[in-house]
Amino acid sequence: MRLLPLAAGTALAMSLAHAVAAATPAEVIETYGDIAVAAYGDSLTAARDLQAAVYAFLAAPSAEGLDAARTAWIAARAPYQQTEVFRFGNPVVDDWEGKVNSWPLDEGLIDYVDESYGGATDENELAALNVIANPQLTIAGRDVDATRITPELIADTLDQADGIESNVARGYHAVEFLLWGQDLNGHAPGAGNRPWTDFATGADCTNGNCDRRADYLKAATDLLVEDLGWMAAQWAEGGSAREVVAANPQAGLGAVLKGMGSLSYGELAGERMRLGLMLNDPEEEQDCFSDNTYNSHYYDGLGIQNVYLGRYVRIDGSTVEGPGLRDLVAAADPALDGEITAKLDATMAALGALKAAGDGGLSYDTMLEAGNAKGEELIMAGVDALVDQTHSFERAIGALGLEAVAFEGSDSLDSPDAVFQ
């Protein structure tokens, strides 16, 4: 028993830092699950708002209707990005996540693209398939009837077609592409500028196949709502995703920290931020059609902080809170808790500066341009802070004794000879 109740005489040590209640791993995992329920629930609510906006737009296409759908999409990203911290340590989430947030995508699979996009690539024969324009398709040598564009066609046939990851036919970014279209501004300001008439009926239709484009947008939006609904249910009491961490709360803490560290370092700092900068490609940004990337990075960072502090502010303004990881760390090593909270604050300050610049009109693809020192500084400040906080998460794993626990049941420890045939 590593965490003694206050009555056992450790009150003095506990009074030193953050006001520490006698949090147990089970209580911390309970808060973690409650935040997940709330954040996935909010993601579902916001996706339903998006769905309502899409339906209204398609029922009577107009410029205002398209704007309303775009606004709803951007709003839907904020809670979802705060759930990304639940990835990486939890197979139920990891196996599902690609359905809703896969990126980057070869968007020519879905719809028309600019000539500069090119056609099929060495990696992807289907990069310019254009399902919307082609009711009859051939995918990896097989004929496909795409006369009706349905959630089933998208989910079972088009998404990840030919086993290629960038054939993303569903999720936020497929919907984003349909709402905005390609961003053809290069490093210059401006997002995708798809005309609302791409969804118009009759003679007003631009770029052809407006009815099929509308079918695709509706089907992809419906699928997104369905997928988020499934995941929200997996976090309810007794749900499969919650059980992964709740079955053994001490081991669950390892998954919590794995999610925090993997999202901070390899995924956000590495794959999404530094890599984009090094490729100097204006489309190497996660929300590349809408130019909403800075917000997505910000809310990813906030999600990590939420989990540590045990506190999440819902989209309706209410708060979910309870004992957080910080309570356990503070009890084990108050100085380390101070280090981690300070680094999380530093990350949010850096991502906040990025967000402020984005809200102020400096678009993320401009920041990525080779030689844009200001942009590079803003992005690298975020990268450095995210990498730095990851080192402290590793220390927390040690401070909470999680390595030893995680080794329980490991083949290589229990019987080293078993792995050596």
Place this chain on the structure above:
Amino acid sequence: MRAALLLSILASPALAGVDEAVDQHLLPGVQSFAEAAEALARTAADDCTAGAVRPALQPVWDAWVAIGDLRIGPTEAGALSIAFWPDERGAGARALKAMIASEDQAGRDPAAFADVSAAARGLPALDLLLGDPDLSGYAAGSYTCDLVRTVATDLAAQAEALSENWTTEAQALTTAGEGSNAAYLSDDEAFRAIYTQILSGLEFTADTRLGRPLGDADRPRPTRAEAWRSGRPLPNALGSVEASVHTAELLAGAPLPKTEAALDQVRRAGAAIRDPSFQDIEDPTARLKVEILQQRIRALLDIVEAEVGSPRGLQPGFNSRDGD
């Protein structure tokens, strides 16, 4: 009970081997890489045609895979513009072809070239320019010939900078736990940093270097192999594994008999592969041999964990390849 036992091991100070891994593997390795890259640049300066440069590329790859998977310190970011791979959306080919089409001045100016897309620089760029039939037939005096010279010069400069920057990182790793060291607060942290890279390198070789070309059993993907135009898929896989084991032995500071035995299995599986470029893996027998190599590397990974990490109560930490 077991948890308590491991915690007490964790607390023990003796995690020797960091100095040895740094001084006997990493530092000489980055130095060799810098020398090989410099030799390549000199060759290209003399004659930039593909036939002349190709032979000098092989030793650079060999030197790179000996250190390239140890992605800590300056290598973590440096690797992205030295060996950007996998390039799933063909960003390197796209950028290079655009430069050639427009005869972009940056292709003749190594300083300006340092600002182009990381995917268009370093070893993968040379694999493409020297190995792609559509690109490699260029004449002396052509734009592409100048571009090859520029890529090689830029690579040599990157390697030189890497080698210099490693002096600082080596200092940080070997003084872990000393008062002035903010990067590594204890020997454990330095040990774990290197240990993590050993495991992630092995995992990368099994899952990505071999996994990508293997594809599904009914759909192998030979052109997804790393630097296949330069004959590098097998030597890169084996070179990286050898480097991981060498580093592990130095780090452990003791013989690793089970690891050695598992490495021997990897070598045997490698020797059975006929085409080092994996371009024959659409043949099921050839594919199976690559799959066996992959299994042997995964087995080796488990054994390194059991023989190096577990006795010290260590699990790998986070690494830059953790994303999806």
